Amino acid sequence: MSTAPFGRRALRVTGRRELGAYVVLQAADPAGPSPAPGQFYMLAAAERWGGGGDERPFLPRAFSVLRASSDGMLEFMLEDVGPGTERLAALAAGDGLWATGPLGRGFRDPQDGRRALLCGGGVGAAPLAILQDDLLARGLPAPALLGFRDAAHAEGAALLQNPRVATDDGSIGRQGLVTDLLAAELDADAHATVYACGPPPMLEAVRALCAARDVPVQLALESGMACGFGACFGCVVPLAEGGYARICVDGPVLDGTLLAQVPAH
Amino acid sequence: MSTAPFGRRALRVTGRRELGAYVVLQAADPAGPSPAPGQFYMLAAAERWGGGGDERPFLPRAFSVLRASSDGMLEFMLEDVGPGTERLAALAAGDGLWATGPLGRGFRDPQDGRRALLCGGGVGAAPLAILQDDLLARGLPAPALLGFRDAAHAEGAALLQNPRVATDDGSIGRQGLVTDLLAAELDADAHATVYACGPPPMLEAVRALCAARDVPVQLALESGMACGFGACFGCVVPLAEGGYARICVDGPVLDGTLLAQVPAH
Amino acid sequence: MPDLLGIELAHPVLNGSGTFDAIAARRAFGDALLEDFPFSAFVSKTITLAPRPGNPPPRLWETPAGMVNSIGLPNKGLERYLAEDLPELARLPVPLITNVMGSTAAEIGMLVEAVGARDEVSAIELNVSCPNVETGLDIGADPRELAAVLAQVRPRSAKPLIVKLTPNTADVAACARAAQEAGADAVSLINTLRAFAPHPDGSGRAWLGGGTGGLSGPAIRAVALAQVRAVAAAVEIPVVGMGGIQTGAHAAQFLEAGAALVAVGTETFRDPAAGARIARELAAFSAKSGEVAR
Amino acid sequence: MPDLLGIELAHPVLNGSGTFDAIAARRAFGDALLEDFPFSAFVSKTITLAPRPGNPPPRLWETPAGMVNSIGLPNKGLERYLAEDLPELARLPVPLITNVMGSTAAEIGMLVEAVGARDEVSAIELNVSCPNVETGLDIGADPRELAAVLAQVRPRSAKPLIVKLTPNTADVAACARAAQEAGADAVSLINTLRAFAPHPDGSGRAWLGGGTGGLSGPAIRAVALAQVRAVAAAVEIPVVGMGGIQTGAHAAQFLEAGAALVAVGTETFRDPAAGARIARELAAFSAKSGEVAR
Ligand SMILES: Cc1cc2nc3c(=O)[nH]c(=O)nc-3n(C[C@H](O)[C@H](O)[C@H](O)COP(=O)(O)OP(=O)(O)OC[C@H]3O[C@@H](n4cnc5c(N)ncnc54)[C@H](O)[C@@H]3O)c2cc1C
Ligand SMILES: Cc1cc2nc3c(=O)[nH]c(=O)nc-3n(C[C@H](O)[C@H](O)[C@H](O)COP(=O)(O)OP(=O)(O)OC[C@H]3O[C@@H](n4cnc5c(N)ncnc54)[C@H](O)[C@@H]3O)c2cc1C
Ligand SMILES: Cc1cc2nc3c(=O)[nH]c(=O)nc-3n(C[C@H](O)[C@H](O)[C@H](O)COP(=O)(O)O)c2cc1C
């Protein structure tokens, strides 16, 4: 994992494109180290971060890195769910972007010859894209299963290489949940390590499904964050052994075995 | 004076042009009545009003109407002095603008055959432009004396018809204060009513100068405002007779005789 | 149909005292104001026995998502309020609540009696955020002192008495309980939080002519919700909740917290018709969330 | 060169307790953190006698220009803090202030004595925003109760003792005076304002796992300035001022209000190096306004 330069940096947005229901934001980060798959950045617009719905946003927002190029270009995949993502999704090339990162502990390689199996739901596809890039670049297979709400969201599938897709409404790919695809895959061959990111209910289903089959799973978790570097103790998830882990420093990627359950938020 | 429709209206910005140090914002107000010279509007950007310097602006800002056309186009003259004017000056055609107005009591006609003499400092030229339009339209002479900091600000003089200009640095027009021009005018012929708007020190000089010559003067005052319609009691100026007047409802135009002095803010 | 102590109200949204001058608004907006008057009852600015000019300017300071004011309770004084303003206010299409303040129980008693005697007045709101002359603390900040004052004041009028609590205290619920025991018919909160506005010149001297001031607006909403919940849990009498309400969703948060009615202050400065908008949003919101605004 | 009770400090900006975990930050940022450590002294998160897991999530709620937190003081407990964390914290390039809290004078006494006995610790900060088990109010909310606790605690260590006052009280100046008389070497304020975060589902239930929480950030700065001014005017001992500081200009406002030092909390979440930036801005600001930061 790379450690972040200390403090936030002023980046420039170099590109913005829409991908169905999502926005992909590109920013130049010449000064930053290249992130590892599963790491994230705390982002905030440099101008007018505030004054949106309910006079928010105020705190920075966490985003998994979608892709990083060797020349220091970073990409993020945004879904507009509130004032922070709305503001960031409205940024255009040339706008300023505050960024702290890369932060957190990302994905670990599969152990004892298991194959990687990527499983994402919605915007959870983001960290799997950079993970797939990384695995393929090292000659490792990286099949991906992706689930989306509908066709507009399913356009996000274009961010990964030949993924198998399921949509809730069947408008694209197979109708149903991505966990159905995952179950079938594992029933065929359970010698895999699952890499999952997505909404809590989906992550919980993946966790349970892998636990039942003794398949190692690495979960990229989300939770409300204020700081992203362990300062506020706000981003915790309950651990199976009791107590809590801060997902910004102990995660966001945690082994499924550490959790009794993926919390609803 | 026209009374305002009750409540704030969502206007569209139809144009923005820079005039030296100033920005002229144009907005379409089909639903609004046409304002009288000296009246003002409370304005706020419809999007992201907040998150600027010191997490402001929050409250709307008061602006004299610069010009109003019969087809409901309003123009305002902005000087960027803080987070509110900065945000408004950054608006572009198509952006939304909250507006309440026209508000307040504007200029009254000259009495007993006195000629009107317009005297403005800096952005204080704004209400004098619509006043001049109005007087000229009624065949009344409306000579204007304008003072500016420097050449960049003096471009604001273009908003009035053949004004005489003074600049602090002499880069344009006569070097010195607009009150020098005014004193000369009144010494030549004191049978005038002075209409003045500008920074407090200038307004105070105009008031004193007119008081000394028994020349009636109408002062378009400014002060920090929260509401603009008499609700907050925040915008007061001390009266010569004691007590305070709310300039949003009793003004912004007050007879000079009502004040012992124009307050510094 | 919500009501306050038997007074029927068209909706649950009032104005916060001192944040709407119906007489001045009538001048600014004409009769349109009366046609869609934004509040279901009108609460007057605080009235005192003697006239007050209010504090020297500046009186306003904008803060992040809020404002500090040091208005100083300017008002005509009881006599002229009763003679000049009440008849005008009686023409409003909604019930009238007169807010009063005094620095001694005797003073407050006279105010309550005189205001309560007028038919135009449906209820009296008592602002107890008035500094005690000895301690400098708000009269309403100490439950015992508050109870003592109310014991003398309450009998002076049969009209419903709403005590507007001060938020600048350690235990607002105890103050509310004291008010209820001393015969208050309702309590309202929160008033502004004691605050200071530094001069922009960086000198550190006070910007506000009145020295210190009070913080209002969205910045204080989370504090207001905590105090309203604590008070609603502690008393049986109705609670009027306010503090940073900008939308129907915010109003619903106060009703959920236990308030019977809500009041809007600072948001009216940004949107003169905010009261009506919030009432509409609240109705839609309540309908959607399948729950009736109390 | 500012100092705190004889401890020389590179600049007047500390961190607010519980808003910076130097050990976690070291993991996130590596040695760069030590090279330009943002604060002139490091204040630990509140340490309690027994380990605490903290409150169930969610623990955070964003508000207009601020946030409400209900973290619940998670910490390893005194023993493991002394054994595991102190040695690591001792490697920081700045003096160490350990913040402690207990619910009884006996508990606090043990904490103060144990922490004070360690050479790594330059000063002790006592967080008195701890609910009294009977009243539910903060121990620090009542001057008499606060004085009684301090009388027992103060003698347990010769190290400088900073009392972190609670802002949830009617008369914070009286509490500060009580702390001074009971032997506190300094006071710090403000802690978070008691606040409530409603669930976004509109149900009205609490969003925060801990129920209620505390409001911080720019939203409370004007309240913090008023309390710091009142306290600085009431005591001779140094005051550490905090609450919504985001820039050097804000820090200067607190120094002008009478604070000897300032602390930064929430802004560090937005800008991890805020402490250093604010110290730079303050130096420039003080130079410009021709006045030296005390
Ligand atoms: C490690 C990590 C990686 C992430 N990666 C991505 C990514 O790649 N792409 C992406 O689109 N998103 C990602 N997210 C999620 C993203 O951070 C959130 O969607 C974002 O913070 C939402 O902010 P908002 O202001 O748009 O919405 P908010 O208004 O903050 O709402 C988001 C959720 O927060 C809660 N909420 C509502 N109001 C408040 C409030 N006032 N205070 C606190 N919580 C509230 C609600 O549960 C709501 O559903 C990631 C999150 C984490 C932790
Ligand atoms: C009737 C009227 C008509 C006007 N007409 C025009 C016009 O035509 N064109 C135009 O450009 N301007 C006009 N103004 C002035 C305009 O309203 C102000 O310039 C504007 O409100 C400044 O807002 P801001 O956020 O840009 O600056 P602010 O930051 O509000 O600073 C403006 C002044 O307010 C004070 N101030 C600083 N910080 C604060 C704070 N936190 N809270 C309160 N006060 C603070 C300072 O004295 C500062 O100089 C008019 C004002 C009035 C009352
Ligand atoms: C400018 C202003 C003037 C006020 N005047 C009074 C007053 O005269 N009497 C009173 O009881 N409260 C007064 N208040 C307090 C408000 O009624 C209300 O309690 C407080 O502002 C919180 O609500 P808000 O956040 O919606 O403004 C005033 C508030 C403001 C902002």
Ligand SMILES: Cc1cc2nc3c(=O)[nH]c(=O)nc-3n(C[C@H](O)[C@H](O)[C@H](O)COP(=O)(O)O)c2cc1C
């Ligand atoms: C997430 C969070 C955790 C905090 N934890 C503590 C704590 O453990 N002990 C303490 O005394 N104060 C704690 N505080 C209060 C801060 O130290 C500070 O007093 C307060 O946040 C005001 O400063 P700010 O507005 O700059 O954040 C905490 C504040 C926050 C936001």
Ligand code: FES
């Ligand atoms: S987000 Fe602050 S500790 Fe994790």
Ligand code: FES
């Ligand atoms: S601006 Fe509110 S009364 Fe004039």
